Amino acid sequence: MALSMEPAAPVIAVRGLRIQFGATVIHENLDLDIRRGEVVALVGGSGSGKTTLLRAIIMLLQPAAGSIQLFDQEIVGIGDSAAFRLRRRFGMLFQQGALFSSLTVRENVAVPLHEHTRLPAQRIAEIADLKIALAGLPADTGAKLPRELSGGMIKRAALARALALDPALLFLDEPTSGLDPVSAGAFDELVVQLKESLKLTVVMVTHDLDTLWSATDRVAFLGEKRVIGYAPMRELTRAEHPLIRAYFEGPRGRAAREQMCRAK
Amino acid sequence: MTLNVPVAAIIRQESGIWRCEGYWTLDGIETLDRPLSGIRWPAGVVQLDGSGIQAIDTTGALCLLSLVADLERDSRQVHRIQFREEHLALLDLVQERRASAGVLPPPPPRQSGLERLGRSVAFHLSGALGFLAFIGEAAVALGRLMLHPGRFRWRALFGNIETAGVNALPIIALLSFMMGIVIAYQGGQQLKAYGANIFIVELVSLTMLRELAPLITAIIVAGRTGSSYTAQIGTMQVTEEVDALRTIGIPPMDLLVLPKLLALIIALPLLTVFADALSVFGGMVMARALLEVSFSDFLDRFPQVVTPTSFLLGVGKAPVFAAIIALVGCYQGFQVRGGADSVGRQTTVSVVQSIFLVIAADAVFSVILGSVGLWR
Ligand SMILES: Nc1ncnc2c1ncn2[C@@H]1O[C@H](COP(=O)(O)OP(=O)(O)OP(=O)(O)O)[C@@H](O)[C@H]1O
Ligand SMILES: [Mg+2]
Numbered sequence: 001m002a003l004s005m006e007p008a009a010p011v012i013a014v015r016g017l018r019i020q021f022g023a024t025v026i027h028e029n030l031d032l033d034i035r036r037g038e039v040v041a042l043v044g045g046s047g048s049g050k051t052t053l054l055r056a057i058i059m060l061l062q063p064a065a066g067s068i069q070l071f072d073q074e075i076v077g078i079g080d081s082a083a084f085r086l087r088r089r090f091g092m093l094f095q096q097g098a099l100f101s102s103l104t105v106r107e108n109v110a111v112p113l114h115e116h117t118r119l120p121a122q123r124i125a126e127i128a129d130l131k132i133a134l135a136g137l138p139a140d141t142g143a144k145l146p147r148e149l150s151g152g153m154i155k156r157a158a159l160a161r162a163l164a165l166d167p168a169l170l171f172l173d174e175p176t177s178g179l180d181p182v183s184a185g186a187f188d189e190l191v192v193q194l195k196e197s198l199k200l201t202v203v204m205v206t207h208d209l210d211t212l213w214s215a216t217d218r219v220a221f222l223g224e225k226r227v228i229g230y231a232p233m234r235e236l237t238r239a240e241h242p243l244i245r246a247y248f249e250g251p252r253g254r255a256a257r258e259q260m261c262r263a264k
Numbered sequence: 265m266t267l268n269v270p271v272a273a274i275i276r277q278e279s280g281i282w283r284c285e286g287y288w289t290l291d292g293i294e295t296l297d298r299p300l301s302g303i304r305w306p307a308g309v310v311q312l313d314g315s316g317i318q319a320i321d322t323t324g325a326l327c328l329l330s331l332v333a334d335l336e337r338d339s340r341q342v343h344r345i346q347f348r349e350e351h352l353a354l355l356d357l358v359q360e361r362r363a364s365a366g367v368l369p370p371p372p373p374r375q376s377g378l379e380r381l382g383r384s385v386a387f388h389l390s391g392a393l394g395f396l397a398f399i400g401e402a403a404v405a406l407g408r409l410m411l412h413p414g415r416f417r418w419r420a421l422f423g424n425i426e427t428a429g430v431n432a433l434p435i436i437a438l439l440s441f442m443m444g445i446v447i448a449y450q451g452g453q454q455l456k457a458y459g460a461n462i463f464i465v466e467l468v469s470l471t472m473l474r475e476l477a478p479l480i481t482a483i484i485v486a487g488r489t490g491s492s493y494t495a496q497i498g499t500m501q502v503t504e505e506v507d508a509l510r511t512i513g514i515p516p517m518d519l520l521v522l523p524k525l526l527a528l529i530i531a532l533p534l535l536t537v538f539a540d541a542l543s544v545f546g547g548m549v550m551a552r553a554l555l556e557v558s559f560s561d562f563l564d565r566f567p568q569v570v571t572p573t574s575f576l577l578g579v580g581k582a583p584v585f586a587a588i589i590a591l592v593g594c595y596q597g598f599q600v601r602g603g604a605d606s607v608g609r610q611t612t613v614s615v616v617q618s619i620f621l622v623i624a625a626d627a628v629f630s631v632i633l634g635s636v637g638l639w640r
Contacts, residue, residue, distance in 0.1 A: 101502075101603020118294055127290075130326045130358065133365035140369050147602035166290045166321035197354035198321055 010069070011036050011169055011201045012057060017066035019049070019056055026052050028225040030066070039195055039202040041212055043247065044222030050205040051095055053222070054171050057203070058092055059083055071169075088116050090169040091162035095205075097154040099146040105132060105157045106142035112164040128164070135160035136186055151178040159187075163194075170194075172204035176211055184208060188215040209256035221247070273324060274316075275300065281345075285316030288324025296327060310340050314347035325358040391599075398595045402525065405517040420523035428489040428524075429531030433538065435488070436481055440472075440539035443480055444546020447471055452554045461555040465565040468547030473570060473578045477539040479626055482585035485532060486618040490593035493524055494614040497597025498607040506598070516598075525590040532586035533579050540578065581629055585622050592618040 012034040019027040026049040034040050042050045055061040057068055059075055068075050070086055078086070091112075099108050109128040113119065119127070132142050135156040141149070149157060155178055162170060176184040188211050194200045206212060212219055212233050219236050221229035223243040229236050237248045237257060247253065273292040274285040286292060312332070320328075332342045347355070375383070409416055451467040497520055500506050509516050544566075551557040596614035600606045 102605035113290075117290060120297070123293075123297070126330070127323050127326060129365075129368070130322060130362060133361045134322060134358070136361070137365065139365045139367060142368070143371075145602060163322070166323050193353070193357050197350050197357060 009036050013069040015067045018064045019052055020064050030226040032220060032227055036201055037199045038217045039215055041216045041219045042205045042222060043219055048222045050222055051173055054173055089167055091167040092171040093158045093162040093173060093175055095173040097158040099157055101146050104143055104145055109161045109164050116165055131160040131163045169201045174205055176208045191215045213260045281311045281313050283313045283316050287318050288320040290323045293324055293327050310335055311343045311345055313345050314351055320351050322358055325355050329359055395595050399591055402521055405522055417523050421527050424524050424527030425531050428528055429535060432488060436484060436535055436539050437542050440477055440480055440543040441546040443476055444543035445550045448547040448550035456555060461557055464551045464555055464557055465562055466569045469544055469570045472543040473540050473575050477543050478536045478578050478581045481536045481539045482622045483619055486589045487615055490589040490618045491611050491615050493593030494597040494611045495607055497594055498600035498610050501600045502603055521594045528586040528590040529583045533582040536579050536582040584625055588621045589618045
């Protein structure tokens with residue numbers, strides 16, 4: 001592509017980030033770079049601040065110090081209209097789905113489209129149905145209300161809404177938790193396909209070792225209030241840091257790796 | 265990215281080949297629909313050339329695929345030529361996912377007016393029956409509580425008395441004081457014309473103690489406390505906390521309803537007495553300012569015209585109002601289904617219904633008391 005930027009340009013650059021709630025410091029001096037077209041996973045123990053980091057990057061939370069650049073634009077202290085334009089360019093899947101409970105799934109997916117485009121309603125409904133299909137839901141789900149969905153279906157409907165604007169950057173908070181293994185596998189496949197055909201950048205929080213092995217380019221390990229390891233999965237599992245070892249050297253971690261090696 | 269490049273999807277014909285160019289993306293296709301409908305396609309074979317496509321996303325792919333589908337439905341053959349590898353992969357992905365989602369079932373037929381009317385009647389009847397069943401359940405739970413008084417949640421009771429009763433004192437004081445002033449002012453104008461100034465005591469005391477103070481207090485409490493009962497239980501219903509209570513073996517009735525019900529039955533009569541005092545005081549202030557009836561004249565006459573029966577009849581209505589407000593508030597809370605908007609809807613219903621029922625009950629009281637001759 002003639003117009004495309006050089007492949008290594010960072011989409012997200014976090015420098016010296018500090019986030020705290022009251023006196024509790026969650027992140028201290030955290031650095032993180034995510035390049036265009038990369039699928040990056042954030043891992044770390046429960047409560048290590050993965051969701052919090054995502055919320056800071058998508059401008060829901062003001063950091064106490066440091067800088068965050070999103071699409072080459074500083075977002076710490078950003079103005080409202082600039083923030084609105086940036087929001088058009090990424091989608092977020094919230095950990096609990098966060099679907100609007102009074103709207104059907106199709107209307108939920110259509111909300112960002114109505115807000116950010118001037119397409120006719122007919123076209124928007126078509127696009128919404130496509131996103132619902134892309135997320136792996138049967139067509140009749142579109143007419144249902146969130147309360148009529150199972151936990152896994154909520155995840156996928158939320159994914160459909162995150163994909164609504166065909167964002168260049170996708171944030172996913174635990175996308176496969178609550179999915180059955182078959183759909184989780186299909187989800188990994190979808191992420192890889194979207195990345196390859198759309199040059200999508202994906203940042204996801206996940207505890208799913210299969211996803212980590214099969215869908216990610218690099219994995220950032222959060223611990224001790226910063227990123228203590230950032231490498232492709234194969235290298236990260238060989239890291240020396242005791243927290244990282246404890247995370248991957250458990251029986252589940254080893255089983256996933258062996259399965260991976262056998263598959264290769 | 266170079267600025268000033270128009271982001272648009274373009275399709276144009278060049279020596280028999282239809283060239284797709286530009287940006288087949290969400291932004292690009294906004295301008296596509298109109299030119300597309302103006303194209304006159306040749307019969308037979310249509311060659312679509314995708315080499316000029318700068319960027320394509322799933323929305324653009326959808327447009328392209330539905331274009332192809334339209335053409336094929338009109339029995340044309342579409343040849344896709346010179347599409348890039350990754351664009352074809354995306355088109356395939358979109359096509360495959362749409363196919364596996366299946367087709368949309370037809371929308372349910374629209375209901376006729378008669379059917380809607382019937383459904384709405386049935387809905388409201390079942391609502392009324394549900395409320396009766398709820399009252400029954402609450403009574404059973406109350407009976408169970410009498411048998412095992414040790415199980416009662418005293419902390420919840422006192423907490424509720426504090427929020428529903430003590431914290432409501434300032435607003436009740438203010439509003440009933442002002443009601444006293446208003447009644448004394450309106451009535452006083454008339455009495456003054458006849459020189460019957462001293463009858464202001466009857467006017468203010470009896471209207472307030474028998475009717476207005478209990479009613480005003482109940483309406484304030486319905487708006488303030490009944491709504492919060494609905495919102496609290498409704499939110500717990502949304503977050504499955506009510507189900508969690510059941511699973512742990514705590515009947516929601518015992519924890520969420522009975523303490524509220526009893527707290528309000530205790531607090532509302534007390535609030536009514538308080539409102540009685542403040543509204544009569546408001547009347548006294550007005551009587552002195554407007555009708556030259558001094559505080560001591562007023563208080564001398566007060567016990568002569570207000571019998572204990574009048575006072576007790578007013579206060580005696582309060583526990584009934586309290587039960588109505590608490591039961592409606594809790595019942596509507598349990599009726600919440602789904603999410604945030606349902607909480608809002610049920611809260612509105614709760615306030616409207618409890619105020620309606622309170623006034624209706626007050627009317628029933630008037631008729632009954634009148635017919636047994638307890639007018640004074
Ligand atoms: N609004 C808040 N107020 C106070 N503390 C908070 C708030 N949100 C998060 N925290 C704290 O920040 C820390 C990180 O929370 P976060 O939700 O980011 O964890 P996480 O890494 O996403 O965990 P999990 O894997 O369980 O989702 C936790 O210790 C949490 O208690
Ligand atoms: Mg989290």
